[in-house]
Amino acid sequence: xxxxxxxxxxxxxxxxxxxxxxxxxxxxxxxxxxxxxxxxxxxxxxxxxxxxxxxxxxxxxxxxxxxxxxxxxxxxxxxxxxxxxxxxxxxxxxxxxxxxxxxxxxxxxxxxxxxxxxxxxxxxxxxxxxxxxxxxxxxxxxxxxxxxxxxxxxxxxxxxxxxxxxxxxxxxxxxxxxxxxxxxxxxxxxxxxxxxxxxxxxxxxxxxxxxxxxxxxxxxxxxxxxxxxxxxxxxxxxxxxxxxxxxxxxxxxxxxxxxxxxxxxxxxxxxxxxxxxxxxxxxxxxxxxxxxxxxxxxxxxx
Amino acid sequence: xxxxxxxxxxxxxxxxxxxxxxxxxxxxxxxxxxxxxxxxxxxxxxxxxxxxxxxxxxxxxxxxxxxxxxxxxxxxxxxxxxxxxxxxxxxxxxxxxxxxxxxxxxxxxxxxxxxxxxxxxxxxxxxxxxxxxxxxxxxxxxxxxxxxxxxxxxxxxxxxxxxxxxxxxxxxxxxxxxxxxxxxxxxxxxxxxxxxxxxxxxxxxxxxxxxxxxxxxxxxxxxxxxxxxxxxxxxxxxxxxxxxxxxxxxxxxxxxxxxxxxxxxxxxxxxxxxxxxxxxxxxxxxxxxxxxxxxxxxxxxx
Numbered sequence: 001x002x003x004x005x006x007x008x009x010x011x012x013x014x015x016x017x018x019x020x021x022x023x024x025x026x027x028x029x030x031x032x033x034x035x036x037x038x039x040x041x042x043x044x045x046x047x048x049x050x051x052x053x054x055x056x057x058x059x060x061x062x063x064x065x066x067x068x069x070x071x072x073x074x075x076x077x078x079x080x081x082x083x084x085x086x087x088x089x090x091x092x093x094x095x096x097x098x099x100x101x102x103x104x105x106x107x108x109x110x111x112x113x114x115x116x117x118x119x120x121x122x123x124x125x126x127x128x129x130x131x132x133x134x135x136x137x138x139x140x141x142x143x144x145x146x147x148x149x150x151x152x153x154x155x156x157x158x159x160x161x162x163x164x165x166x167x168x169x170x171x172x173x174x175x176x177x178x179x180x181x182x183x184x185x186x187x188x189x190x191x192x193x194x195x196x197x198x199x200x201x202x203x204x205x206x207x208x209x210x211x212x213x214x215x216x217x218x219x220x221x222x223x224x225x226x227x228x229x230x231x232x233x234x235x236x237x238x239x240x241x242x243x244x245x246x247x248x249x250x251x252x253x254x255x256x257x258x259x260x261x262x263x264x265x266x267x268x269x270x271x272x273x274x275x276x277x278x279x280x281x282x283x284x285x286x287x288x289x290x291x292x293x294x295x296x297x298x299x300x301x302x
Numbered sequence: 303x304x305x306x307x308x309x310x311x312x313x314x315x316x317x318x319x320x321x322x323x324x325x326x327x328x329x330x331x332x333x334x335x336x337x338x339x340x341x342x343x344x345x346x347x348x349x350x351x352x353x354x355x356x357x358x359x360x361x362x363x364x365x366x367x368x369x370x371x372x373x374x375x376x377x378x379x380x381x382x383x384x385x386x387x388x389x390x391x392x393x394x395x396x397x398x399x400x401x402x403x404x405x406x407x408x409x410x411x412x413x414x415x416x417x418x419x420x421x422x423x424x425x426x427x428x429x430x431x432x433x434x435x436x437x438x439x440x441x442x443x444x445x446x447x448x449x450x451x452x453x454x455x456x457x458x459x460x461x462x463x464x465x466x467x468x469x470x471x472x473x474x475x476x477x478x479x480x481x482x483x484x485x486x487x488x489x490x491x492x493x494x495x496x497x498x499x500x501x502x503x504x505x506x507x508x509x510x511x512x513x514x515x516x517x518x519x520x521x522x523x524x525x526x527x528x529x530x531x532x533x534x535x536x537x538x539x540x541x542x543x544x545x546x547x548x549x550x551x552x553x554x555x556x557x558x559x560x561x562x563x564x565x566x567x568x569x570x571x572x573x574x575x576x577x578x579x580x581x582x583x584x585x586x587x588x589x590x591x592x593x594x595x596x597x598x599x600x601x602x603x604x
Contacts (some may be wrong), residue, residue: 005503005504006504007481008470008476008502008503009465009466009469009476009503009506010464010465010482012504012586012587013504013586013587014505014587014589014590015355015587015588015589015590016590016593017589017590017591017593018593019519024548026508026546026591026602027508027548027551027573028548028549034356075309077581079481096518099545130580130581130585131584132579132580132581132583132584133542133580134577134579134580138577139577139579139580140577140578140580141578141579149580149581151581151585152412153585153587157584157585157586157587158586159584159586160583162312163311163312166311166312167311170311173310174310177310178310200310201307201310201555202307202308202309202310202314202315203316204316206329206386206395207323207326213583216305244328245326246329246330247330249329252579252583253580254580254581254583254584255584256584268583268585271329273329275436275440275441275442276442276578277434277436277441277442277443277554278434278436278441278442278451278554278555278556279379279432279434279451279453279556281434281554281556281570281572282432282433282459282461282556282557282558283430283432283453283455283459283461284314284315284457284459284460284461285314285315285459286316286317286319287317287319287379288307288315288317288318288319289320289328290318290325291318291320298326
């Protein structure tokens with residue numbers, strides 16, 4: 001059972017998910033779970049019975065039964081009719097992550113992202129589909145085998161509402177402006193005809209990266225074939241650069257996008273290198289110890 | 303040198319603080335600093351030369367040269383004329399924290415909080431004084447010896463601006479309502495004539511606690527004598543309960559308050575028991591694994 005709760009007076013929400021840790025002792029030193037060996041890994045081939053049945057699988061010409069496998073989260077943050085919570089295991093290899101993927105592996109992952117987004121986006125009462133990845137325990141991954149999560153929500157996040165209010169006032173797309181302003185700047189890490197990847201002027205964490213299509217499209221299913229190919233390469237190369245420069249850091253990445261409403265897709269990669277502590281909680285202001293211009297230089301150098 | 307940077311189009315800010323970690327290798331495994339022994343602790347008596355000179359000290363009748371000592375942060379997030387960043391070491395004892403304080407030690411800490419808030423609140427161009435504590439490394443403390451931080455800012459945090467907008471629409475104080483609504487509820491941990499402490503219905507982390515005065519006062523310097531005595535006891539007891547129930551967890555606490563503007567002081571204690579990961583970054587929605595009603599029960603039971 002899950003329950004969505006609203007803040008006393010702001011448009012903010014939390015989700016009470018009772019299938020998970022519940023008693024005080026559950027919070028006291030529990031490091032064992034994510035370190036189990038591959039043979040006990042519930043996301044490895046051969047251990048499919050350790051997870052709920054698959055909702056979709058995607059295959060390369062690899063001869064394996066799956067290369068990407070999707071299933072409902074065993075401990076969902078939301079369950080029907082409130083929403084859906086799916087796990088997307090992007091590789092059968094226990095120790096691989098997208099930074100290591102070949103071109104075709106990366107394209108298969110993007111295919112799966114598009115397909116699963118599309119599947120949930122048009123279900124009844126779904127207003128937002130959150131697609132995100134937590135890499136490593138310090139970034140919130142409870143299982144070491146690489147995976148992405150999708151949570152389909154019956155509400156629009158307040159972050160997007162806040163953006164929408166400002167965009168209405170501006171009466172133009174700020175992301176279209178950003179792609180033009182940052183083009184060729186000292187913060188650019190990669191740029192081609194269709195995409196720009198850069199360390200944003202305003203960052204919440206050191207080495208934060210934004211990836212934005214130059215064309216104004218609502219979500220990842222709107223990419224055309226050349227955008228899709230280019231995105232797969234850029235995104236993999238960015239993750240690879242972060243892995244090299246920061247010695248495989250924990251990170252989160254997530255997609256800001258809408259289902260049908262007018263918006264400009266943008267993807268954010270946030271290495272977990274600092275702790276949002278009392279000051280950030282108190283003020284919403286982030287203290288940044290690396291200028292984005294320097295971060296971009298390090299990442300471009302790979 | 304520090305620089306305040308604004309988000310591309312939202313009213314959100316980050317602070318670029320260049321005196322701190324800067325190169326990629328600085329982020330790769332640096333666990334030594336917070337674990338140095340007491341004799342090398344820059345916050346211990348006898349090591350005062352390891353920090354900038356004191357800006358204030360507070361004494362009990364202990365015969366020590368100080369019981370609370372304040373000085374500018376060696377690596378400030380903000381420095382004049384943009385702002386100020388001060389460290390408040392609340393105890394001379396290397397291994398103590400407010401959860402362990404006696405009544406008089408706690409009252410001295412609250413005295414110091416009031417005094418330092420007041421000192422910075424009325425400096426030129428200061429619009430907000432952020433007062434917060436990070437307890438333990440996992441909650442962002444880089445030095446183990448207990449301390450609080452104060453950052454005086456030339457801007458109002460967007461969190462407070464957002465609250466202000468809603469409060470204007472409501473045309474009443476939502477915190478006054480909350481103290482009445484939660485009074486006697488299953489979420490109350492402690493309540494007397496002057497204060498209420500409870501696990502909020504909407505929480506961002508398991509075992510989050512809000513502490514609110516029943517009287518509508520802007521900030522901690524407005525407490526009367528009985529409010530001040532009561533707050534010292536309640537606050538210490540709450541920290542002690544968290545220490546017992548959760549085996550001395552990392553936590554952050556912070557004060558939401560204004561300098562002169564009409565507001566209702568509220569203090570928030572957030573144990574660091576979960577990681578704000580991809581979903582929280584993407585949506586601003588927090589997944590909560592302990593119902594606040596249960597958390598309050600555990601904390602009341604101590």
